Each structure stands twice: as C-alpha cells, then as structure tokens.
Amino acid sequence: MIPTDAMFGHNRKKMANTHLYKPNLVIVISGPSGSGKSTVIDALCKADPTLKLSVSATTRNPRRGEVDGVNYHFLSKAEFEAHIQQGSFLEWAAYGDNLYGTLKSEIVAAREAGKDAVLEIEVKGSLQIRDHARDLAPARSLLIFIVPPSFATLEKRLRRRQTESEKELRQRLDIAKSEVLQIRHYDYWVHNPEKGIAQAVKQIQAIIAAERSRIDDKLIETINPLLGVEGVD
Numbered sequence: 001m002i003p004t005d006a007m008f009g010h011n012r013k014k015m016a017n018t019h020l021y022k023p024n025l026v027i028v029i030s031g032p033s034g035s036g037k038s039t040v041i042d043a044l045c046k047a048d049p050t051l052k053l054s055v056s057a058t059t060r061n062p063r064r065g066e067v068d069g070v071n072y073h074f075l076s077k078a079e080f081e082a083h084i085q086q087g088s089f090l091e092w093a094a095y096g097d098n099l100y101g102t103l104k105s106e107i108v109a110a111r112e113a114g115k116d117a118v119l120e121i122e123v124k125g126s127l128q129i130r131d132h133a134r135d136l137a138p139a140r141s142l143l144i145f146i147v148p149p150s151f152a153t154l155e156k157r158l159r160r161r162q163t164e165s166e167k168e169l170r171q172r173l174d175i176a177k178s179e180v181l182q183i184r185h186y187d188y189w190v191h192n193p194e195k196g197i198a199q200a201v202k203q204i205q206a207i208i209a210a211e212r213s214r215i216d217d218k219l220i221e222t223i224n225p226l227l228g229v230e231g232v233d
C-alpha cells in the first residue's frame, strides 16, 4: 500500500524535511600498526562532516609533525595516571611501552556538536568500549577492524615510515599478530589493500550508513510523533 497524505496527516511535510537520524554512534576503528587505518580514517572524516575524530591521550613522544591537541593530547605518565584516578577515561590501555586512552570529554564534545564520534584505538581499549556499553548510553558502539593485505605489507609500511626503532618495530609486529586474533569481537571487517584506500573508505561509509538506519528505541521515539502515532505495538 502506498502511503497517502491522509495517513501522515499534517506531519507529512515535516517528515520529509526532518533528519530522523540523531547521531549516537561511537565508531571504533582498529587494525594493526601499519594497516593504514590513520590514512583511511583521515579520508573518512574529511568526506563526512557529521563524523568527529576523537583525539586520544598518550604518554608516547610526538613524532615529527605531530601537534599536541590535534594528533594526540601528549601527556606525561604522571598526568595520564592522574586522569585514570579521576575517572576521565572511557577506556585506556598499554600499547608497547606507552599508555593510550580516550577521554570521556571527547565523546561528549562529539555529541554536543551533533556528530558521531570516531575512535582510532587498539584492541584492548575497543573491547572495553564494547563491554561497557552502559557507559556510552544513549550512544552505542560500532566496532570495525581494518585488515591489511599481509604481514609482509605491515612490516614494509612500518619500515618505510621510519618512526620506530628496530625493537619497537618488532614489538608492533608481535602486537599485530595478537590483535588479528581478536577480530571475532568486532562487528565488521574492512580490507585495506595496497592502493585501496578509496575502496576501504567506501566500505566503511556503507557500514556507517547501515548502522545509522538501524531501528532502535531512539528512532521509534523520533518517528512515532512524526507519523502521528503513540505508544508501543
């Protein structure tokens, strides 16, 4: 049956003009070091102004070109530990010899800006977010894992960027192996082949579009008044 004006009543025009989706996603993107996730996420956020990248806190030293407050909030170990004590983190984890964490204030800032938050974080932190969904309410998590073409490619990319010592590079490759084994805890995977960034971005956009179309309580609350109906069936 084709809906008629009578079915929608005076709300029909309003419905056509209303964005039913209210941003409430915490989009977590992980993948081994060298999987190309930063480049993919950068392109993703540039293409969609309704996404806001969360700036993580870390105790690691800035790499050449990295800016405090833009790439990371660079903290001393004592500052990071004070944030842990104060309960400022949504999640945090050790990676190699450093600590990394997502400040709750980053998620609040995304929500206040009317955007979905995007987190580029490693696996232990992602699982904390998935397991403590209540801390996110009314937002919900979406976990995406970026899969590189091969370990040889990871190693090649890490060597090419020359940002780690040999010891750190080996450590990152070891961590990469253990991270790939955790993929079953994610909602979606995306392949990032050599020269395939555009394809990876497109796939993530499709996943986000599907998640934004999910029917949940929040949508029902929004859609019922627009359709002029009340209550729950």
Ligand code: 5GP
Residues within 6 Å of the ligand: 030, 031, 032, 033, 056, 057, 060, 091, 092, 093, 095, 100, 101, 102, 120, 121, 122, 123, 124, 125, 126
């Ligand atoms: P990098 O030192 O290469 O910038 O980051 C090392 C790892 O830490 C990457 O896997 C990156 O995704 C992860 N990472 C960055 N920020 C966070 C964060 O806020 N929390 C967690 N758990 N991991 C993070």
